[in-house]
Structure formats: structure tokens, C-alpha cells
Amino acid sequence: MIASIDTSLIDWSRAQFALTAIYHWLFVPLTLGLGIIQAIMETIYYRTGKEFWKTTAQFWMRIFGINFAIGVATGLILEFEFGTNWSNYSWFVGDIFGAPLAIEGVLAFFMEATFIAVMFFGWNKVSKKFHLASTWLTIAGATISALWILVANAWMQNPVGMEFNPDTGRSEMVDFFAVALSPVAVNKFLHTVLSAWILGAIVVLGISSWYLLKKRHREFALASIKVSAIFGLVATVLTAWTGDGSAYQVAQKQPMKLAAMESLYKGGNGVGLVGVGVLSHKDAYDDATDPFVFKIELPKLLSFFAQRDLNGYVPGIEELIKGGYTMPDGQIALSAQEKIERGKQAIAAFGEYRKELDKPQSERDVEAMKQADATLKANFQYFGYGYIKNPTDLIPPVAPTFYAFRVMVIFGGLFLVLFIVAVWASVKGKFENMRWLQNICVWSIPIVYIASQCGWAVAELGRQPWAIQDTLPLNAAVSKLAPSSVQITFFLFLILFTILLIAELSIMFKTIKKGPAVSTTE
Amino acid sequence: MDTYILLQHYWWFLVSLLGALLVFLLFVQGGQSLLFTIGKNEMQQKMLINSTGRKWEFTFTTLVTFGGAFFASFPLFYSTSFGGAYWVWLLILFCFVLQAVSYEYQAKKGNLLGKKTYQIFLIINGILGPVLIGTAVGTFYNGANFIVNKANLTDLGMPVISSWVEYHGVQLHGLEAAFNPWNLALGLAVFFLARVLALLYFINNIADADIQKRSRKQLIIETGLFLVCFLTFLVHLVLQKGFDSKEMAWVDYKYLFNLIEMPAVLAILLIGVVGVLFGIIKTILSGTWNKGIWFAGTGTVFTVLALLLIAGWNHTAYYPSLVDAKSSLTMENSCSSLFTLKAMSICSILIPFVLAYIVYAWRALDLRKIDEKEMKENEHTY
Numbered sequence: 001m002i003a004s005i006d007t008s009l010i011d012w013s014r015a016q017f018a019l020t021a022i023y024h025w026l027f028v029p030l031t032l033g034l035g036i037i038q039a040i041m042e043t044i045y046y047r048t049g050k051e052f053w054k055t056t057a058q059f060w061m062r063i064f065g066i067n068f069a070i071g072v073a074t075g076l077i078l079e080f081e082f083g084t085n086w087s088n089y090s091w092f093v094g095d096i097f098g099a100p101l102a103i104e105g106v107l108a109f110f111m112e113a114t115f116i117a118v119m120f121f122g123w124n125k126v127s128k129k130f131h132l133a134s135t136w137l138t139i140a141g142a143t144i145s146a147l148w149i150l151v152a153n154a155w156m157q158n159p160v161g162m163e164f165n166p167d168t169g170r171s172e173m174v175d176f177f178a179v180a181l182s183p184v185a186v187n188k189f190l191h192t193v194l195s196a197w198i199l200g201a202i203v204v205l206g207i208s209s210w211y212l213l214k215k216r217h218r219e220f221a222l223a224s225i226k227v228s229a230i231f232g233l234v235a236t237v238l239t240a241w242t243g244d245g246s247a248y249q250v251a252q253k254q255p256m257k258l259a260a261m262e263s264l265y266k267g268g269n270g271v272g273l274v275g276v277g278v279l280s281h282k283d284a285y286d287d288a289t290d291p292f293v294f295k296i297e298l299p300k301l302l303s304f305f306a307q308r309d310l311n312g313y314v315p316g317i318e319e320l321i322k323g324g325y326t327m328p329d330g331q332i333a334l335s336a337q338e339k340i341e342r343g344k345q346a347i348a349a350f351g352e353y354r355k356e357l358d359k360p361q362s363e364r365d366v367e368a369m370k371q372a373d374a375t376l377k378a379n380f381q382y383f384g385y386g387y388i389k390n391p392t393d394l395i396p397p398v399a400p401t402f403y404a405f406r407v408m409v410i411f412g413g414l415f416l417v418l419f420i421v422a423v424w425a426s427v428k429g430k431f432e433n434m435r436w437l438q439n440i441c442v443w444s445i446p447i448v449y450i451a452s453q454c455g456w457a458v459a460e461l462g463r464q465p466w467a468i469q470d471t472l473p474l475n476a477a478v479s480k481l482a483p484s485s486v487q488i489t490f491f492l493f494l495i496l497f498t499i500l501l502i503a504e505l506s507i508m509f510k511t512i513k514k515g516p517a518v519s520t521t522e
Numbered sequence: 523m524d525t526y527i528l529l530q531h532y533w534w535f536l537v538s539l540l541g542a543l544l545v546f547l548l549f550v551q552g553g554q555s556l557l558f559t560i561g562k563n564e565m566q567q568k569m570l571i572n573s574t575g576r577k578w579e580f581t582f583t584t585l586v587t588f589g590g591a592f593f594a595s596f597p598l599f600y601s602t603s604f605g606g607a608y609w610v611w612l613l614i615l616f617c618f619v620l621q622a623v624s625y626e627y628q629a630k631k632g633n634l635l636g637k638k639t640y641q642i643f644l645i646i647n648g649i650l651g652p653v654l655i656g657t658a659v660g661t662f663y664n665g666a667n668f669i670v671n672k673a674n675l676t677d678l679g680m681p682v683i684s685s686w687v688e689y690h691g692v693q694l695h696g697l698e699a700a701f702n703p704w705n706l707a708l709g710l711a712v713f714f715l716a717r718v719l720a721l722l723y724f725i726n727n728i729a730d731a732d733i734q735k736r737s738r739k740q741l742i743i744e745t746g747l748f749l750v751c752f753l754t755f756l757v758h759l760v761l762q763k764g765f766d767s768k769e770m771a772w773v774d775y776k777y778l779f780n781l782i783e784m785p786a787v788l789a790i791l792l793i794g795v796v797g798v799l800f801g802i803i804k805t806i807l808s809g810t811w812n813k814g815i816w817f818a819g820t821g822t823v824f825t826v827l828a829l830l831l832i833a834g835w836n837h838t839a840y841y842p843s844l845v846d847a848k849s850s851l852t853m854e855n856s857c858s859s860l861f862t863l864k865a866m867s868i869c870s871i872l873i874p875f876v877l878a879y880i881v882y883a884w885r886a887l888d889l890r891k892i893d894e895k896e897m898k899e900n901e902h903t904y
Contacts, residue, residue, distance in 0.1 A: 005680060058902075065626055065902070072579070073622035076586055077615050080604060083593065084612060087605020088682045092675075094597020095858045102594035103869050105587030110876050113579035114883045120902045121576055126886050134883070165859070169672035169683070170597075172859040344678070351676035358673070387678055476675075479605035480682040485695065489612055496616070500623050503634035510632035 005475050012486040013085040013478050016493065018460070020077050022453060023497045027071030027504075029452055032146060032193055033200015033235075034064050035139030037228055039132075046132045056220055057135075058123075059516035060204065065120060066507050070500055077493070085486065089467050089477035096162050096173040097152050100180070104148035112141030146196075147189050154185035156468050157459070158253045164380050166353045166373055171471065184249045188459075191242035194235050195455060198415055201232025202441070202448040205422060207512055209441035212432060220516050225431055229422035236416045243412070244305065250462075251306035251314070252328075254469060256394060257462035259317045260401040262302060263291050267316030267325075273301035276406060279399050285317050285392065317398075321391050334382075336391035343386025346379035384466065387476040396464040404457035411451035418444060529863040530853040531835060533595035536870060538830035540588040541659070542823040545712060547581040548655070549723050549819070550574045552716030554621070554648030557641060560724065560736050565894055567641070568629070568903070573727045573892050574720060575625040575904045580880070582622060594866055598670065598684075598856035599841055606668045606686035607658065607696025614654045621647035625904045649713065656712030658696075660705030662833045663759060663777065665842035667698065670849040687845045704762070707755040714748035715798075715822065722805060722815035729891040738806065745802050759829075765839035767852035772842075780832040787835070791828035797821020 038060040045053035079101065083090050090097075118126060118134035126134070155161075161178030162171045173179060205228045208221040251258045258264070263279055264271065265286075277295030303312040307328070315333070319325045323335030334342070352372040356364045388394060418440065425431040431438075463469060467477035553574030561567035593600040604611050620643040627633045628640035667687040674683045689698035699705045721737045721744060728734070764776025773779070781788040801818030804811055834840035834853050841851035857863065890896070897903055 005682070062902070066630070069623045069626040072582060073619040076582065076618055076622070079586060080589055080611060080615055083589075083600045083604025084608055085605070087601040087684055088675075090593065090601035090605070091597055091683055094593055094600060095862050098590070098594030098597055098600070098858065099862055099866055101590040102587070102866055105583070105590040106869065106873060106876060109583040109586055110880060113583040114880050116579060117576050117887060118883050121900070122887055123902075124896075124900065125890055130886065168859070169675055173862045173865065176861075176865045347676050347678065351673065354673050354676070387681060476681045478682070479601075479608070480680075480685045481605070481608055481695070482693065485608060489608075492616070496619060499634070500619075503623070503627055503632075506632040506634050507627060507630045510630070514631075 005478060005480075006483050007475075009481060009483040009486060010474050010478050012483050012490055013481075014474060016085060016486055016490040017078075017081055019490065019493055019497070020074055020081060021456065021460070023501065024071065024074035024078055025453060025456055026449065026501065027067050027074065028146070029196035029199040030067045030203055031064065031071050031142055032139070032196035033198065034060055034067070034203065035142055035200070036197060037200055037204055037231055038064060039135045039139055040227055040231070041224075042132055042135050046128055052219070052223070055517050056223060059220070060224075061119065061135075062511055063203075063207075063508065066504060066511065068116070070504050073500070074497065085479050085481075086467065086477050087479035089472060092170050092472055092477070093159075093162075093468060095170060096155060096159075096179060099173065099176070100148040100152040100155075104145050108141050108145035108148060110141075111137055112145060115141065143193060146193055150189045150192055151180050151185045153459075154182060154188040155179050156466075157188075157463055158182055158184040158249070159468050159471050164376070164383065166350055166376060167357065169350070169354070183245070184253060187242055187245040187249055191239060191246045192455075194239040194242060195412075195452060197235035198232055198239060198412075199448045199452050201228040201235060201419070202415065202444050204228035205232065205441045206443075206445040209438035210512070211515065213435065213438050213442070217515050218432070222426070222432060225422065226426045229419055229426050232415070233419035233423050236412065236419055239412065240416065243409070247305050248308070254463060255315055256317070256320050257396065257401070257458075258306060259315065259320060260396045260398045260462050261405045261458060263398050263402045264302070264314065264316040265291050265318055267314045267319050269303065269313050270300045270311045271302040271306075271314045272297035272299045273305065274298075274402075274406075276410070277402075279402060285321060285395055291398075317395055321394065336385070336388075336394050339382045339385040340388050340391065342379045342382035343384060343388070345386075346376050346383045347386040349373070349375035349379070381470065384468070384471045384473050384476070387473050388465070393465055393473075396462050401458055401462045404454040404461065408451050408454040408458060411447055415444070415448065415451075526860045526863070527854075529860065529867060530857045532867060533591075533857065533863055534834040534840075534853050535831065536873075537588065537591050537595060538827050538834070539823075540584060540591055541830050542826035544581065544584045544588055544655070545715070545826045546719065546819050546822045547577065547584050548652050548712065548716040549719035549815075550578050550581045551621075551648045551651045552713075552718070552720030553723065554644040555713075556717055556720055556724075556740070557645060557648075559740060560721075560733055562732070562736075565897065566730065566733055568897050569728050569730060569733065569892050569894070570724065571625065571628070571641075571644075571904045572897065573724060576887065577884075578621060578625055582618065585618065595858055595863065596851070596853070596856045597858060599851050602668050602670055602684040602851065602856075603661075603666070603696075603841065605682075605684055607661075607666060607699070608686075609694065610654060610658050610696035610699060614651065614658070617647045617650040617654070620644075621651070629904055648716075652713040652716045653709040655709075657699050657705045657709035659712075659830075660702065660708040660755075661699050662830070662840050663762065663764065664699075664702050664704055665765075665844040665850075666696070667845050668843050668849060669846045670843075670851075704755060704758050707751050707758070711748060711751035711755050714744055714751055717744045718748050718802060719815065719818060719822065722801060722818050725805060726812045726815045727888060727892055729893040738809070741802065742806055745806070765842040765847065765850050766837055767839050767850070767854065768837040770847065772847075776838060777832050780836045780838060781828075783836055784832070787828050787831050790824050790831075794821045794824025794826075794828060797824060 038057050041053055041057035115134040115137040119138050122131055160182050161175035163174050165172045204224050208224040211217045211221040275296045275298055278293040280293045282289045300310040303314055304310050306314045315325055321336045323333045325333050327333050349372045353369055356369045425434055465473045467474050561570045624640040624643040628637050670684050672683050675681050721741045724737045760778040763772045763774055766773040798818045798821035801814040805814035839850035839852045843849040
């Protein structure tokens with residue numbers, strides 16, 4: 001029997017969940033992005049009646065299908081890992097977190113599963129109109145499923161619409177719309193799905209450019225480039241806009257994450273945004289070492305993005321740990337140690353309440369229960385801090401969060417330039433002769449995957465050690481398992497997912513090499 | 523009836539319905555396990571794979587939704603069973619991952635492992651999937667080794683509320699369920715039922731004389747094996763004890779009493795069993811009738827629905843603890859809050875609409891039977 005939670009259990013459970021999420025996110029964005037592109041192409045076929053567009057759409061659907069299957073498989077594992085590896089979490093917030101998952105299953109997964117079969121196998125069995133509707137409904141189902149899981153994830157970053165119920169010993173939902181429509185959820189959904197559209201557009205752009213470089217399927221490639229470049233440009237502009245919204249929400253709800261994203265150890269007014277930088281090693285968060293070996297800073301911009309005020313106050317890691325600064329609502333921020341104490345008071349009050357609750361009703365001290373409940377309520381916002389051992393445990397891994405954020409933003413900016421050039425070249429009919437641009441498009445495929453993964457790395461690394469921000473840290477969320485059990489399943493998943501990824505890529509490359517069955521004019 | 527109690531019953535009904543639909547849809551797994559028994563050449567195997575394979579997403583989605591609905595409506599079960607019976611659920615997940623990729627990849631060039639490997643993956647999923655799911659569901663009646671203590675949340679060093687207890691000194695995390703013969707009987711019953719349903723589906727869906735003939739012959743054997751396992755489980759079920767959540771004690775003949783005290787559920791069970799038997803027997807007796815899948819499939823849904831309803835309704839602990847009776851999970855002590863159940867119930871109004879479009883799309887695809895011609899001509903086949 002385990003006497004206390006083994007830190008290696010937390011690390012292995014975290015590693016297993018991260019592994020599954022990383023693999024899952026290799027496949028999902030292509031499904032979301034490519035799904036729209038192929039639906040646009042089939043719509044053109046439906047409207048023009050040209051067989052060329054039908055076979056063009058069918059080729060991209062083949063790519064979609066190869067990618068889709070493994071995305072579904074990894075998604076299944078992710079859903080059940082909430083229960084298998086984070087069982088305390090599942091109980092503590094299942095009342096809130098489970099609802100979006102159930103709605104996702106009923107409303108989105110069935111739509112996707114039903115109409116994908118018609119999309120793949122229904123070409124000669126249903127009418128053109130029904131087939132087109134099925135293609136759009138497949139991607140609508142995929143997007144709605146993204147909506148609900150992202151609502152759930154956003155709630156973990158910003159737990160709203162809930163109250164702790166000491167009778168049941170868990171947090172319970174009290175406002176569904178606060179959960180579903182919180183600004184964090186809306187921004188997260190838009191930013192994530194739009195970034196997936198960018199990925200889909202770049203994959204189409206890259207594969208089509210490869211055909212041009214190989215002087216194959218010219219007509220198919222140019223048509224696909226035109227559709228994907230315009231689609232990608234729209235997606236990139238919207239992603240930048242929602243990215244700003246996301247960063248603002250992080251500043252408001254998760255200031256420690258923002259501090260890690262910027263490697264901001266000492267905050268203040270009128271803080272600059274680090275464009276690029278190299279981090280130095282710091283022994284302690286409050287030592288005198290400059291956190292940067294080198295940086296290029298854009299003055300006052302972080303204050304502006306975080307507070308919409310060029311001179312706004314942005315706390316750094318040191319202020320967040322030591323407290324004492326004035327928050328936007330005028331209150332003085334508590335130190336981490338004070339929050340830990342308040343959290344312990346909340347947990348102790350909950351214990352007192354339960355002690356009475358477990359007695360027969362006639363023997364309960366109602367006054368003591370009321371008092372315990374009042375203490376619990378007064379301190380509940382710090383409940384999760386009670387499980388934190390040291391204030392420094394609240395600092396997420398700074399370097400990977402900092403670098404991942406920059407990779408995402410810098411490549412996002414470069415993709416904007418790429419799409420502008422690609423749209424211009426495509427509309428002017430010059431794309432075919434611009435081999436340098438074609439090469440960039442091909443090499444952008446691996447880069448967009450890296451940028452996309454970095455986005456999630458920022459979101460998830462930056463919120464450590466919380467499973468639910470301020471409410472439940474990972475050490476109180478994990479299942480009671482032997483670390484060796486999780487190690488075994490971690491390596492089994494690693495081997496299985498890696499083999500399947502290699503197989504997927506191999507099939508994908510063969511399919512791309514074979515190319516579309518489009519009759520071309522070259 | 524109090525609204526909260528009504529909603530608990532409603533959500534147990536929905537979870538049971540999803541479970542019942544899942545067991546019906548396991549015909550896809552049954553088909554996979556019969557791949558080399560019924561398909562004697564490459565074309566026949568291709569037709570078999572494309573017959574049940576085009577429905578694999580439904581089984582998968584129903585499994586995911588079953589998990590999601592359980593999580594949302596009875597989160598204490600989700601956290602206790604999934605976190606405790608770790609190895610059982612992980613094994614189920616592993617074999618479903620294999621299925622998800624195998625249909626799409628098995629016939630594709632460059633698939634790394636070769637066609638045969640993916641087909642073996644399908645067979646592994648076809649056997650292990652139904653057996654493991656059935657065995658895991660068996661613990662709804664026969665119990666499992668867990669303790670729940672919500673006061674643990676106040677233990678800062680070890681705040682986990684659910685823990686799994688060792689089986690004779692060894693921590694098996696749920697695998698011990700397979701040592702209970704009645705769990706195993708249910709697992710095998712689900713497995714053979716999946717094969718029976720698959721054969722009925724092949725007969726309905728594939729226009730190939732050889733496959734039809736072989737399926738009808740095999741149906742007799744699979745039906746016999748299914749009946750032996752199912753009747754073993756059923757007879758034991760009506761004779762066994764169950765945990766009564768009102769009396770907080772094990773009660774003799776609990777499930778039999780549940781059926782007697784809930785005659786509507788008994789009627790559903792009987793209609794279901796008659797439906798399954800009618801679908802099978804008429805198919806066996808008639809050399810040409812091919813509608814058996816719809817009778818046996820509907821019958822399966824009814825039967826499983828009734829069996830799951832008696833596991834949770836009528837003050838029954840649907841997940842009895844074998845080591846600490848008061849930890850046993852009931853609808854009342856494991857469900858979500860009234861607010862959440864209400865919110866989800868409003869969303870559940872859309873379920874008939876979802877079922878309607880599934881039926882419509884399924885019919886549209888199945889109107890034309892699978893044959894060799896389609897396998898050769900279609901742009902996208904497995």
C-alpha cells in the first residue's frame with residue numbers, strides 16, 4: 001500500500017497523458033483543417049459539375065481518412081485516461097467536466113461517425129446533394145467535438161460556474177452557460193480550431209507544391225494551392241486576432257503562466273514584450289541573475305497586451321510568489337505561502353464538516369457544521385493551494401514555456417507572410433514558376449506541426465502544477481496506482497503510437513507519391 | 523417521484539441504453555473474429571471487412587459516448603472503476619486502438635506491418651473487445667475490490683478517495699474479475715452474441731452465395747455456444763445475491779426480485795430474448811430470409827437494457843464493493859448534481875434526432891448490398 005503520493009507516479013501519469021495528447025494533436029488539426037478544404041472542393045464540384053473537382057476532393061479525402069483513424073484511436077485513450085490516471089480529478093470535478101464530454105459524444109461524435117461513412121462509401125450510393133451535406137456534416141461534427149473538449153479544457157484553466165459542495169465532497173456546476181461561454185472557452189475554441197485550419201492549409205499547400213516541383217499533376221496542384229492559400233490566409237489573420245484574446249485571458253486568469261511565457265521574474269509597470277531571447281540559468285526565482293543572456297524587447301508591449309494599457313502593471317514570478325502588489329481589483333495580492341495556509345484552512349474546515357456529517361443526524365453539531373462551512377467558503381478560492389508543499393512548486397517550467405511560445409508566435413507570423421505571397425502568386429498565375437516558394441511551402445509542413453504542438457505546450461506546461469487552476473493540483477488529482485503500472489502503460493503506448501505513426505506516415509507518403517487520379521493537361 | 527431521483531433513473535436508463543446499443547454494435551467485433559472462418563479467399567475477406575468495417579465508427583463512438591455519459595452522470599463510478607480496475611480498462615483501450623487503424627491501413631500500400639498483421643489486430647480486437655467488456659460489466663452484479671472514502675480529501679499526503687484492494691495479496695487492478703466464472707460467462711456470452719449478430723449481418727449485407735451459405739452454417743454453432751454461456755449467466759443472476767442500497771446489505775435473489783417488482787423491465791427482457799431467438803431461429807430454418815439481424819439486434823438492445831436496468835434500479839448497488847459494503851456504488855451516492863443532470867437532460871432531447879439521422883444514413887448506405895463488383899469499382903474501400 002502506498003503511504004503518500006509518490007512524485008514519480010505524478011510524473012509518469014503526467015508523461016502518459018502528455019504523450020497521448022501530443023500524438024492526438026498530430027492528427028486532429030489536419031482533420032479539422034483538411035476537412036473544410038475538401039468540403040470547399042466538393043462544393044465547387046457540386047456547383048460546377050466538373051469531374052476534376054470531384055477527383056480533387058476525393059484525393060484529399062484519402063489523406064483525411066488515413067489521418068482520421070489514428071486521431072480517433074488516440075482520442076479514445078485521452079478520454080478514458082481522465083478516469084484511469086486522474087481518478088480523483090474525475091470525482092472532484094466530474095460533475096462539471098463530464099457534461100461537455102457527454103454532450104460531445106451525443107451531439108458531435110455520432111454526427112462525425114455517421115456521415116464520414118457516407119462521405120467515404122456513398123459516392124455511388126447517395127445523391128450528390130446528400131453526399132455534399134455528409135461531407136460538411138462530417139467536418140461540422142469534428143468541429144463541434146473540438147468545441148466541447150476545448151470548453152472542458154478552458155474550464156480547467158479558468159474554473160467558473162461552480163461551487164464546492166461539502167456534503168458530496170466535490171465541486172458542482174451551478175451555471176452551465178458560464179462554463180460553456182466563458183471568454184477563455186470562446187477564445188480557446190476559436191484560436192485552436194483556426195490554428196488547425198492553418199495546419200490543414202499548409203499541408204495542402206506543401207503537398208501541392210511538391211507536385212509542382214516534381215512537375216506532376218499541375219492542374220490539380222494549382223487548383224489546390226489557390227483554395228488552400230486563400231483559406232490559410234483567412235485562418236491566419238483570425239488566429240492572430242484570437243491569439244491576442246487568448247493572451248489577454250491568460251494575463252487575467254493565469255498570471256503565473258504569463259510570467260513563464262515571458263520569463264518575467266520581476267514585474268512592474270510598462271513591461272516590454274520579449275521578441276526573441278536566450279535564457280540564462282537561474283538557481284532561484286529571486287536570485288540576482290539576469291534571466292536573459294540576450295533579448296530583443298519591444299517596450300511596454302507586454303503591459304499593453306496583458307492590461308490594454310501601455311503602463312499597466314504585470315506581476316512577475318517573484319511578485320506572484322511573494323505577493324504584496326496591488327491587483328486590478330484594488331486588493332493586495334497574497335503571497336504563495338499565505339495562499340497555502342488559506343488552502344489548508346479550507347481543507348481542514350472541510351474535514352471538520354465531514355466529521356459531523358458522518359455522525360447520525362441526531363448527533364450532529366449543527367453550529368459546528370455551519371462554522372466549518374463558512375470557513376470553507378471563505379477560503380475555497382485557495383483550496384488547491386492547501387495541497388502544495390512549497391511556494392516554488394507553483395512555478396511552471398519556464399524555459400520550455402518561454403521557447404514554445406516564441407516558436408508558435410514567430411512561425412505564426414511567418415505563415416501569414418507565406419500565405420500573403422502564396423495568394424498573390426496564385427492569383428497572378430506566378431506560383432508555378434516560383435520554385436523557391438514551392439520549396440518553402442514543402443518545408444513548412446513539418447514546421448507547422450512543430451508550431452501547433454508548441455501552442456499546446458504553452459497552454460499545458462504553463463499551467464503546471466494545476467489540473468484545475470487554483471482548485472486542484474496534480475498531486476491531488478492522480479489515481480492511486482503503483483508508478484510501475486503507469487510506466488508499463490506509458491512505454492506500451494509509446495511503442496504502439498510510434499509504430500502506428502510510422503505506418504501512417506508511410507501510407508501517407510505512398511498515397512501522395514501515387515497522386516490523385518485527376519486527368520491533367522500537362 | 524422527487525426530480526433528482528427521477529433524473530438519476532433517467533440517466534441510468536440512458537447509460538444502460540448506450541450500453542445496450544454498444545453490445546448490439548459489437549457485431550462489428552464479431553465480424554472481425556470470423557474473418558478467416560467465413561472468408562476463404564481474398565475477395566471474400568475484403569467483402570467481410572467492408573461489410574462490418576463500414577460500421578466500426580459507430581461501435582467506437584458508442585463506446586466513447588458510453589464512457590462520457592458515465593463520467594458525466596455517475597462520476598464516482600468513472601473515478602473508482604477506471605482508476606482502480608486500471609489493467610482491465612487499459613487492455614480494452616489497447617485493443618480498440620488496434621481496431622481503429624486496422625480497417626483503414628490493412629489494404630493500403632506502405633502500411634509497414636503488412637496486411638496480415640492488421641487483420642490479426644482486427645481478430646485480437648474481435649475476440650478481446652467483447653470478452654473484456656462483458657467480463658467488466660459482470661462486476662456490476664458480482665462486485666469488485668474497492669474502497670471509497672471521501673474523507674481522504676483532507677489527507678494532504680494521500681488525498682485519493684478511491685483505492686483498489688489486493689486480490690489474495692496481489693494487486694491485479696481489476697484483472698481478478700476474470701477469475702470469477704460468472705463474469706467470464708457474461709464475457710463469453712457477449713463474445714458469442716457478437717459473432718451471432720455478425721453472421722446475421724453478413725447474411726443481410728453481402729450478396730455472395732458462398733458467404734451466405736457458410737454464415738448460415740456457422741450460425742448454428744455460434745448460437746449453441748452463445749446460449750450455453752448466456753443461460754449460465756442468466757440462471758446464476760436470478761439466483762444470486764445483490765446489494766440492496768436501502769437496506770445496505772446483501773439480499774438473496776435481489777435481481778430476481780428486481781424483475782418481479784419491475785414487470786415492465788421483465789417484459790423488456792422477455793421481448794428482447796424472444797426477438798434474439800426469433801431472428802436466429804427463422805434465419806436458420808429459412809434458407810433465404812435475411813432480416814434476422816434486425817430482430818436479433820433489436821432483441822439484443824432490449825435484453826441488455828433490461829439486464830442493466832436491474833443492476834441499478836430498484837435500490838440496487840450497481841457496483842458492489844466486495845471489501846467494504848458501504849463503499850458500494852449506487853445511483854444515489856455516485857451521481858452528478860441535480861443541476862448537471864438537468865442541464866444534460868435538456869441536451870438529451872436531441873437524442874431521437876441523432877438516432878433518426880443515424881438510421882437514415884445507415885439505410886442509405888445499406889440499400890445496395892456489398893458484392894464483388896462494388897469492391898472492384900468503388901473509389902474508397904477497406
